[in-house]
Amino acid sequence: MSLRNVAAVAFFVIIAIFLFFSALLIHPFGEFDEDNNPEMDQYIIDNTQIETGADNGVTSVVFDYRGFDTLGEATVLFTAVAGVILLFRRLKK
């Protein structure tokens, strides 16, 4: 067993222990947590239907409250298309 493998196994064990004890600290699914409850969650649940008119809260966040973020995602897709077309273009003989 080389030194490289020993280092890899040690790194894996450290990461696994870290992830295991992190998972134990997550609060239970579906229960209301008093300590870790940002006001933004409750604000969006209460006001999204009046302010944006959409029933789907996720879409109202993506396209209305954070429309600028969606513009960035669309730009990423445009850049990917431009790069692929540039890379696989037909060269003239």
Place this chain on the structure above:
Amino acid sequence: MMSRIVKTISNIAFPIITIYGLYVIAHGHLTPGGGFQGGAVVASGCAMILVAYGSVWTMKKIKEKHLSILESLGAIGFISLGFIGILLIFLYSSYNGSFFKNFLLNQNVVPIFNEIGKGLSNINTAGVIPLMNFAVGLKVIAGLFVIVLVMAYATRLKGEPQK
């Protein structure tokens, strides 16, 4: 270029997949989904046709230049809807506008998408969000399909039948 069985099944499944993807795009402001997700569904249906019929046949039917134009049209429509919110400030000095303002909501000038949703069947709601969903959906359909099409056509085999 696959066998006749694969082509027949693809012909049957392609309209169903396309209609489902367009449904996800059109109901993006009501049910889970939206422009990105529905566009990915439609683009995967197009990729199924590409696998079944081969890249040479598909490239004869639709060129990557046309798909690229469609993708740019989606991007232009999306960013135009964002800028109209700013342009309305110059037209009406008392208008409280901003970038990506929901300018179609709660007004009686244009009677489309101007209501507030109260149930999952009210499609005439949510202002500019459905229009943005259509723009992003067009962009994702054309963008993902042109990526798959160009890569498949560039890496095709020389001995592939040209039929």
